[in-house]
Amino acid sequence: MNTYRGNNIVGVRENNISLIIRLLHRSKSKTCSRAELAEKTGLKQATITYIINDLLERQIVCETGSIEGKMKRRSIGITLCADKYFIISIHITDDEIISGCFDIDGKIYHKYCYNVKSSQNISEIIDMITNAVYDMNNSNPEKNIIAVGIAVSDLTLFGNVDIGKIVMQKTGIPVFTECDANCGLLAEYWHGDVGGCSDIMYVWGKDEIITSMIIGGKLYKNKNTKNGNLTHMCINIDGEKCTCGNNGCLCLYCSPKKIVDNYINLRKKSDILDIKPQDVFLMASQGDHFAVEAVRRSAVYLGAALASAVNIMRPQLLIIGGIYSNGSSAVLEPISEEFTKRLPADYLAKLKIRLSTCFPDDAILFGAAALVIENIIVHPTKYLKTK
Ligand SMILES: [Zn+2]
Numbered sequence: 595m596n597t598y599r600g601n602n603i604v605g606v607r608e609n610n611i612s613l614i615i616r617l618l619h620r621s622k623s624k625t626c627s628r629a630e631l632a633e634k635t636g637l638k639q640a641t642i643t644y645i646i647n648d649l650l651e652r653q654i655v656c657e658t659g660s661i662e663g664k665m666k667r668r669s670i671g672i673t674l675c676a677d678k679y680f681i682i683s684i685h686i687t688d689d690e691i692i693s694g695c696f697d698i699d700g701k702i703y704h705k706y707c708y709n710v711k712s713s714q715n716i717s718e719i720i721d722m723i724t725n726a727v728y729d730m731n732n733s734n735p736e737k738n739i740i741a742v743g744i745a746v747s748d749l750t751l752f753g754n755v756d757i758g759k760i761v762m763q764k765t766g767i768p769v770f771t772e773c774d775a776n777c778g779l780l781a782e783y784w785h786g787d788v789g790g791c792s793d794i795m796y797v798w799g800k801d802e803i804i805t806s807m808i809i810g811g812k813l814y815k816n817k818n819t820k821n822g823n824l825t826h827m828c829i830n831i832d833g834e835k836c837t838c839g840n841n842g843c844l845c846l847y848c849s850p851k852k853i854v855d856n857y858i859n860l861r862k863k864s865d866i867l868d869i870k871p872q873d874v875f876l877m878a879s880q881g882d883h884f885a886v887e888a889v890r891r892s893a894v895y896l897g898a899a900l901a902s903a904v905n906i907m908r909p910q911l912l913i914i915g916g917i918y919s920n921g922s923s924a925v926l927e928p929i930s931e932e933f934t935k936r937l938p939a940d941y942l943a944k945l946k947i948r949l950s951t952c953f954p955d956d957a958i959l960f961g962a963a964a965l966v967i968e969n970i971i972v973h974p975t976k977y978l979k980t981k
Pocket residue numbers: 825826836837838839840843
């Protein structure tokens with residue numbers, strides 16, 4: 595299925611709006627004619643005209659004057675109104691709250707970081723999030739902030755407390771929350787090279803190993819819980835005991851801590867105390883053969899687990915994100931080798947695999963902004979008034 599093929603059935607209008615906005619966002623010149631949009635989406639010209647008229651009324655898109663199209667014909671260009679609506683994006687990590695201000699084309703204007711102390715309770719953290727929204731809003735008085743996107747490692751992290759609802763009540767701005775793996779995938783879907791694929795699996799590897807999916811162009815969501823968590827997937831029934839109570843969990847073989855342990859064991863130096871997983875990945879990218887081997891040993895297990903995951907879900911594209919995206923060939927080669935051993939050749943021939951390339955330090959922040967675009971801009975009738 596091609597991402598940019600639309601559907602003329604009544605009731606999928608919002609899906610068509612999503613296609614059009616994504617096409618305008620991805621267009622090199624950021625401008626398309628109505629005829630180009632019709633050709634690329636497969637939608638009828640009348641459907642494009644109807645949707646564009648509505649988006650013009652809501653000031654999501656604007657006309658840019660005459661552009662040259664096929665056969666050197668001149669036509670009116672359509673582009674996203676980048677200066678009309680803005681989004682505040684928040685990424686909550688263990689030790690920081692990061693906020694960003696974005697336009698609806700996904701361009702970042704400001705970014706602030708706030709340190710979180712381990713002693714702070716949920717109520718204090720929610721106050722910090724709320725203040726981060728106020729700070730961003732107050733420092734951009736000329737910008738029309740329409741919504742907030744919040745990315746958190748685990749939506750159940752705050753127990754039964756709905757942080758989105760509380761922040762929305764306090765600030766009066768619509769808030770959308772999502773787990774970080776899903777936001778990482780949305781960042782790739784909006785900003786990365788997905789080659790027209792609409793069935794995409796993304797792996798977010800940090801302390802846990804989480805997979806998220808876009809299926810048929812839509813983010814797959816499992817309400818109130820974290821889907822696609824491979825952290826405690828058993829890959830060795832006779833393996834050592836995990837803290838979760840099972841044996842041979844994936845995290846025992848390819849967690850960031852395990853990669854550090856691999857490196858220390860290979861160097862035969864138990865006095866290397868301060869090394870962090872990212873240091874091992876950096877050394878691996880610089881060709882340090884101990885670091886390459888430490889990463890490779892873990893990537894073999896990751897590859898075996900991912901072979902099972904992709905064989906079940908059969909995505910067209912697999913993107914390796916999070917900490918593993920720093921591993922270059924030390925990650926990709928063992929995964930590809932495991933896939934060759936474990937996947938049917940006909941499916942493997944069609945499957946594309948790559949490392950995440952989008953905003954290595956801020957993928958989740960950009961993804962939380964894309965989350966708002968997915969929820970607000972493509973549902974304009976619900977959230978955005980006409981002129
Ligand atoms: Zn476990």
